[in-house]
Amino acid sequence: MAIEIEINGTLNANARYVAYAPSPSRIRLAGATTENVKVQLSSRPAQPGGGVVVFYSSRNQPSKQSLELTLPADGSWVAFEIGGKFGFPSVNDKDSLLVVNGLGNEITIPLMVRVRKNANNLTQGERDRFLEAYGQLNNAGTGIYQDFRDSHVQASDLEAHKGPQFLPWHRAFLLDLERELQIVDPSVSLPYWRFDEPAPKVFQADFIGQTRQVPEDDDGTGDLVVFNIDNPLVAWATDGVPGVLRSARFDTLTSPASGVTIPPFNFPVLTEAQTLALGDVYAEFTHKTEGIETLPHASAHVSFTGSISYVPTAAKDPLFFLLHANIDRLWALWQWFYKRINPQELESYTPEDRDGRRLADTMWPWNGVVTPPRPNFAPGGWLADSTVTSSPGKTPKVEDTIDFQGYETSTARLGYSYDNVPYEFSKRNKLKNSSK
Ligand SMILES: [Cu+2]
Structure with a gap:
């Protein structure tokens, strides 16, 4: 039958x-x-x-x-x-x-x-399929990865950083990149670098590159990381310039990311538990100087010298998307833990009255808007389609990024999960009733 x-x-x-x-x-x-x-x-x-x-x-x-x-x-x-x-x-x-x-x-x-996993725990096959697809997006500096780099630079303070839209904008940005990877190889997910734990397998010549250690107060521009000759990232290039400039202020084989804590700097890398404890409402979690965008996000970036330590050049480094996948994972974990998934609740998202920061705003560059206050061009076009869901559509809105597992609205599902963030409808309801 x-x-x-x-x-x-x-x-x-x-x-x-x-x-x-x-x-x-x-x-x-x-x-x-x-x-x-x-x-x-x-x-x-x-x-x-x-x-x-x-x-x-x-x-x-x-x-x-x-x-x-x-x-x-x-x-x-x-x-x-x-x-x-x-x-x-x-x-x-x-x-x-x-x-x-x-x-x-x-x-x-x-x-x-298909879920996003800890980069340090990937099988060899998972790692190699990811690197193959990732390398193809940049394709010796001529692929669509260029658009992602340009978007991140131009979006910098206007939409991507320094405000409540930091998490939504980067969620859409990562999703766009992951979908481009999946067009190359549908079995690939974007792995995350869990920077509050040692990740010895990640900082190797057969993965994201062997990274030289420098003193915490080093002010250099980073050393070229070392890739194996058969690593697809060996051809990684930016504007025709091959290689990735990155040195680490910590021992990448034995230690978590260090941040920078030499006075007058105070950028420690918060652990996962400390990040969840930033607060149970969005305004606390994303506080401008003490929230996730600073600690641990900026701290993770400045744990290095070189491209990744500075917003305008950060996305030149292939490590960028693994670092940001961990930021997005921490948000997802926080959303699950405190049940902050209804975009209409201020506890889940606190808008600001500026383009790209209100719930119903579309986001640059996917909306193609090139009039002030947006930059005067929009690289990359629409957000890539997926075979598994029609959300968030080609021109995502801020609100489309919040309920990414589709708890409140099943059609809001963005089609990805993290290996350690469960989908739990019943337990979440209990959590809500008992927490207040
Ligand atoms: Cu960043």
């Missing part, structure tokens, strides 16, 4: 990628029958260490390991939702199986539980 299954709202096999948030799915009988058919949905890895999915009969209910559905004889669709099982992400494309029993022989549909 034949069936059809839609995942992420489409029969297209290119859309068979799920994160931890539930993805809308449907199943139906494809051939003519005279009776309804009961089926059981379950999941198992397609190979050792592969991903596992869980099921939701409705999206505000807890997940289940399996789901029983009755498929009508007339072939009409039956809706359900699936998401990755927390702690069981994929390591390879299609290494997870959606299993359908009850139709005679077992039917399996391969898919991937």
Whole structure:
């Protein structure tokens, strides 16, 4: 007996990628029958260490390991939702199986539980696929990576930094880059550099580059980092100039990022726990001098000399996106922890009356606006599409970035998750009731 299954709202096999948030799915009988058919949905890895999915009969209910559905004889669709099982992400494309029993022989549909992971814990395959796609975006300094660099420079104080829109703007920026990576290789996610822990595997010639250590008070412009000859990043270049200038004020093989704490500077790198403790409302969490944008964000940047230590040049360094993925992860963790996902609540986002900072504002450069106060050009065009969700659209608004797991509005789901930030509807509701 034949069936059809839609995942992420489409029969297209290119859309068979799920994160931890539930993805809308449907199943139906494809051939003519005279009776309804009961089926059981379950999941198992397609190979050792592969991903596992869980099921939701409705999206505000807890997940289940399996789901029983009755498929009508007339072939009409039956809706359900699936998401990755927390702690069981994929390591390879299609290494997870959606299993359908009850139709005679077992039917399996391969898919991937695709989430952003700690760069230091990637398998060799995950690392190499990421580097291959990342290298292609820059393609010896001639790829679309140029647009990302230019956007970050020009957006600097107008939209990207020094205000409440810092987190939303960079969330859209990272998503745009990740989707470009996924156009090259759909199995790739953007990894994050967890800078409050040592990341010895990251600062190697086979990953983001061997990085020389300099004294904390060094005022040099950074040394060229070392890449292996077969590392795709060996061809990394900026405006025709090859290489990446970066030295570290800390031992990259044994220590977390140092920040700079030599007087008069006081930029320590807050730990994850300290970052969550910045405050339980957005205005505290993003406080201008003591919030996440300064500590740990600016602190992580100035843990180095070279390009990454300075906003106008930071995105020249491929480490930039891994550092910022960790900032976005810390925001995601904070949002989960305090249940700050409704954009309409001031606790979740505190707007400022300036273009690009109010909830309903579109963001430069994706909106193409080139009149003041926006810069006079807009590199890169629209935000890249995804096969798994239509959000946030080609011209994202500030408010589109807040509920990225689609808790309040399922269609707001941006299609990504972090390996250590769960999707938990029921527990989150309890958290809300008990916290105030
Ligand atoms: Cu930054």
